Amino acid sequence: MKKKVAFVCVHNSCRSQIAEGWAKKLGSDVLEVCSAGTENYHEVKYGAVDVMKEVGIDISEHYPKLLTDIPEEVDILITMGCNVQCPFVLCSHSEDWGLEDPSGGSIEEFRKTRDLIKTKIEELIKRVKNKEL
Template sequence: MNHAKPTVLFVCVHNAGRSQMAAGWLRHLAGDTVEVRSAGSAPAETINPAAVEAMKEVGIDITDQTPIKLTWDAARESDVIITMGCGDACPVFPGKRYEDWKLEDPAGKGVDAVRPIRDEIKTRIEVLLADLIPAS
């Protein structure tokens, strides 16, 4: 039996909003059953404050996360790659599971506009997690 944890990589352009919220939800809901990574094709300087605030409202702290540049190694070493609007900059490796999540970009929006994006991400994470870690 394979005990290796599945690795999920979330990729968006700035790695400051959507991918950070998705990573926060997956860490929160999966605990240590999944390895979670996130990166951006053109990372921002800092994480989106509205994303931080929206996640804080549901008890998830993502303030310690920093936007990081997507590397080929991170992509190659991941089992599932979830892209969120990084277009042609997203790496494609044969044999990986890909999902492209069409989500509104929270950049420059206030927390009121970010809440529905946060909630949609949670729903998608729950579906993904049920698929990755079937209930025993």
Template sequence: MKPKVAFICVHNSCRSQMAEALGKQLASDAFDSYSAGTETKPRINQDAVRIIKSLYNIDMELSQTSKLIDDIPKDIDIVITMGCNVECPYLPSKHREDWGLDDPSGKADDEFIRTAKIIEEKVMDLRKRVLEEGLGK
């Protein structure tokens, strides 16, 4: 059975949503991807939606919504916090790490692109660690 990975940040509208989308597209053979936050927004960040669609041809609004931690499975194996600079909620897991990403919200497209590329790199690294080292199992 594949480990479940939860990407967590405060509003679940930008970085964690991008990570969920890229996890689903690039690493679904290694783990199941979820995202959530301690608060939600009515819509996913529209700049993030546009950038992810243009870079990866993924329409996040078709398959994802802003979710609370209570809305995702309870038996998460790996928790990835995005770097909220606030106390992220405790979620029991076998492995936890913080990716320390700055929120690109309200910034220029190049910041969103840079953030997306960093998330892509980190998702691929996580995929490798899950497959080769059994992380989260």
């Protein structure tokens, strides 16, 4: 049975969208994936779309969602940083990845964030497969 995982940040416009893209690409056999933000935002950041396209993952059709747009309960809740608190998402496991938001930075900063998220997603998938989560 797949684990439901939600990636949450403030606007759901960059880090959580990158995480959703990686998790769907790398962990579709063990994860049911969604992402959301705690505040409204109008679009996914172009830098996030561009750096994911570089690795063959198209998130250009993604759009920012709010917590009310995802399941009320998930197995794993991952907050991306910015001290985001999500008391309305019931979960059996939560962790904060404490990632800096590359928004407003160079494309290289987006790439570093993309690659760091990939590593964290790979570790998450490994823990799920090993039944640690």
